[in-house]
Amino acid sequence: METVTFWDQLLEWFYILIGLQLMYTGVKVFQQKENAKRVGSALFWFDLGILFTFGKVIPPVAAGVLVVLLGVITIFKQFSITKFPDFSVATLEKSAKKYGNRLFIPVLCLAVISMVLAKFIPQSGKVAIGVAAVIGTLFAWIIFKGSAKQTMRESDRMIQAMGTSGILPQLLAALGVIFTVSGVGTVISTLISGVVPEGSKFFGVLAYVLGMVFFTMIMGNAFAAFTVITAGIGIPFVISQGADPAIAGALAMTAGYCGTLLTPMAANFNALPASLMDMKSPYGVIKEQAVIAFLMIVVHIVLMYFWAF
DSSP states (O other), X not given: OOHHHHHHHHHHHHHHHXXXXXXXXXXXXXXXXXXXXXXXXXXHHHHHHHHHHHTTTSOHHHXXXXXXXXHHHHXXXXXXXXXXXXXXXHHHHHHHHXXXXXXXXXXXXXXXXXXXXXXXXXXXXXXXXXXHHHHHHHHHHHHHTOOHHHHHHHHHHHHHHHGGGGGHHHHHHHHHHHHHHTTHHHHHHHHHXXXXXXXXXXXXXXXXXXXXXXXXXXXXXXXXXXXXXXXXXXXXXXXXXXXXXXXXXXXXXXXXXXXXXXXXXXXXXXXXXXXXXXXXXTTHHHHHHHHHHHHXXXXXXXXXXXXXX
């Protein structure tokens, strides 16, 4: 078996594992008799679980119908986020004192193991975080005397706490592909050409950086925005004027991350933390990051103008 084929198959198993967890959540939600919207909520999670588990074999039309069904459930407000009892602060403090810095070992596994795999086995990049998560879970079982049943229960709690925000990354990634294929970059290039003075490096840089920021805010993902904005603005208005492609491209990508700090569409970074921490404002994380984001946008414009050329 070729190495690439092995990692591809392992990735599929991770999708199946996620799908099974989502369907388990669907079953648990359906059992919540006090939830007035338990049928719609359970159907939502079960539907999403089917897409993850059987997405490789489901006909495209059927998969499309299942995706539309997710939207229908939310549009008609048949989905609700489950409220779980708050943890006892005293209990949490007692556990923190008991385990000390060992609490961070499973979390650090995610970063360390995924980096090591990506560094020494480049083909493993697409599954590195999954492998690291499994190993981190094993460490958690050893340290905290956990079990598979407890892991499923806590995973279910976190999935329900995230709610529909949990599927935004998948939807936004698909949106990026659609925008690229449909030629949005060409349209943007045409519009910008009528605004940016011909031959102006500064306004080209300004358009490239701000384009990455705003498009990332719309799509919630700098990677999805990069291809479209680089094709539409970066190449014709910056790189074609002599900018180093590597430097300009790297700065454009990190400029997009400034947009990530400013949008609820970046669910993993902004919406989910606000939901999981039960913040009063769903935009609380964004408000705290806004000043730094605007300062970094200015820094990116200056760096690209003086460093890339």
